[in-house]
Amino acid sequence: MKRSTALAATAALAASIALVASGCSATSAGSSDGSSSHPVTLTFWGSYGNGGNSAQQDALNKTLIPAFEKANPGITVNYVDIPYDSLHQKLTTSAAGGTLPDLVRSDIGWVPQLAQLGVLTPLSTSMSDFGALSKAVYPGTLTTNKYKGKYYGLPLDTNTRVLITSQKALDAAGMSTPPKTFDDLKQMAAKLKGTGVSVFADGGLGGWNLFPWIWSNGGEITNGSLTKASGYLDGSKSVAAVQMLVDLYKEGQIPNLITGNQGATSTSDGLPTGKYATILDGPWMKAIWAGQYKDFQPIYAPMPKGDGASTSVVGGEDIVLTATSKNQAAAEKFIRFTQSEKFQIEMAKTGQMTVVPAFASKQAAIDPYFTTFADQLKTAKSRLAIPQGDKVDGILNAALVPAFTGTTSVKDALATAAQQIDPLLTGK
Incomplete structure (x- = not known):
């Protein structure tokens, strides 16, 4: 990505995040947006605790979710940690039973599978600011969300070899x-x-x-x-x-x-x-x-x-929104929040790599170790994003x-x- 394009995309992203912080939304308003008169609870499944990694769970539960909830009165986020080895099966079973959560931290290899099942909302059509959000991330990480011409998620964290x-x-x-x-x-x-x-x-x-x-x-x-x-x-x-x-x-x-x-x-x-x-x-x-x-x-x-x-080659996880969620606008607010500097850098402190190249220098300030990997991510590609x-x-x-x-x-x-x-x- 050229520097000028990256800066423009980051500026657009910052504006979008600012809307979330002020309690507004770039998508449709209404009872599903988490307004104080119609409070909603978002259920978010993931495997942040995989391998006993309490640092990532603590960052999410003690710092990030409270920050999001404070900026968005009326929206509560209930994070449910599920062991990685069990999460895929639980998603498949829940998809069949129509009992999926609002949001999922999905392995990049699962996104096309879930998209094929028709259980995900294509963010590229539902989020009016998806263009700005997508331009702000590493191209290879974005590709992991593409299925039949639409993007069903956004990168959440990443890695490469x-x-x-x-x-x-x-x-x-x-x-x-x-x-x-x-x-x-x-x-x-x-x-x-x-x-x-x-x-x-x-x-x-x-x-x-x-x-x-x-x-x-x-x-x-x-x-x-x-x-x-x-x-x-x-x-x-x-x-x-x-x-x-x-x-x-x-x-x-x-x-x-x-x-x-x-x-x-x-x-x-x-x-x-x-x-x-x-x-x-x-x-x-x-x-x-x-x-x-x-x-x-x-x-x-x-x-x-x-x-x-x-x-x-690209690795990592994406964040996806399920089609059965009754809180689509509120869930999209949280997705925007995951793309923010606040979220990405807080998770970088736990050892995760940011998906936004504009934040790479701040990630390197936390630990210069990540610099070579961040540079490699500029050209890294996705494996075959197929079901x-x-x-x-x-x-x-x-x-x-x-x-x-x-x-x-x-x-x-x-x-x-x-x-x-x-x-x-x-x-x-």
């Missing part, structure tokens, strides 16, 4: 900086040959793992309308990206963790113990290593690039393991995967 290495690995390879290109990575592999250190490691062959390599080499997963993978996933630049990984694997420079060997050392252990020189991972690794490898000093860098720009997106990883893994083990070519493997993904895109 970047290259992580160590000074020990760089010294072993005689390098002063992390590999910036595919060629740099291959040169690093050559210098590490015979040292017992693998140049790169990852834990699978799904979209989360492979798509950054394909995009960074100028390849694509599908056409622009998200209706066809054949000719794109198996296009020449996509094939070349995966072929590089296969070549490194066959040279012993990528461990068989990538093909599903559960006995191999994990990436979170292999990098700090010196078994692996580089990995791709997310912002959550800081807390993991702080607890397990206190003396380890990771070095964070952008995703290496081939014939394309450095591009990684059956969870099947794509299985297809990719099944098709590509034979390419890594040498029983088929990369071109044939990606063609096979593309042919199986095509029907998922069209729903046939």
Whole structure:
């Protein structure tokens, strides 16, 4: 996003948030807007407490919800925390029974599934200020909400993967900086040959793992309308990206963790113990290593690039409004609030990444650690935002393991995967 566009979008967003703070709404008024004469209670489901993270729940319940309720008399927000592993099933069951809450903090992969079921309100048509709100967030995070031309939510928090290495690995390879290109990575592999250190490691062959390599080499997963993978996933630049990984694997420079060997050392252990020189991972690794490898000093860098720009993959959660909510206007007020600096920066203090690039500098002031990830998010892309997106990883893994083990070519493997993904895109 250009700076001028970002500033304009942020200004529009600020104006929209100001309306919420003053008790007004950019949408229709009436009893459903939470006016004092018709108080409403919004029910909000999410998994902020997943993994015992009390900091995020405390920020929401003790600071953010009270601030919203104070600015919007007559609206009460009842947050219900549900374990992540149970939330998807509860949403599916509740959708069938017509008992969904007003708002949901949804995994990005669930939004198209819920949209297909017809249980979400498309925010791009219901919110008059959606244009300003959508322009203020990272483009890749916004895409996770798109289904059949409409946007059914807005990004709530985000993350991405970047290259992580160590000074020990760089010294072993005689390098002063992390590999910036595919060629740099291959040169690093050559210098590490015979040292017992693998140049790169990852834990699978799904979209989360492979798509950054394909995009960074100028390849694509599908056409622009998200209706066809054949000719794109198996296009020449996509094939070349995966072929590089296969070549490194066959040279012993990528461990068989990538093909599903559960006995191999994990990436979170292999990098700090010196078994692996580089990995791709997310912002959550800081807390993991702080607890397990206190003396380890990771070095964070952008995703290496081939014939394309450095591009990684988007993770995180979105906020969606259910179609059965009887408090649509009030719920939209809370959605606007989640996009505000108040909400985003308060959550950044708990370790979440803001979805609004204009707030990235304030996020970095809290912890400079997030800077590399925020920079990577400027170009990061969404995985396939389709109802059956969870099947794509299985297809990719099944098709590509034979390419890594040498029983088929990369071109044939990606063609096979593309042919199986095509029907998922069209729903046939």
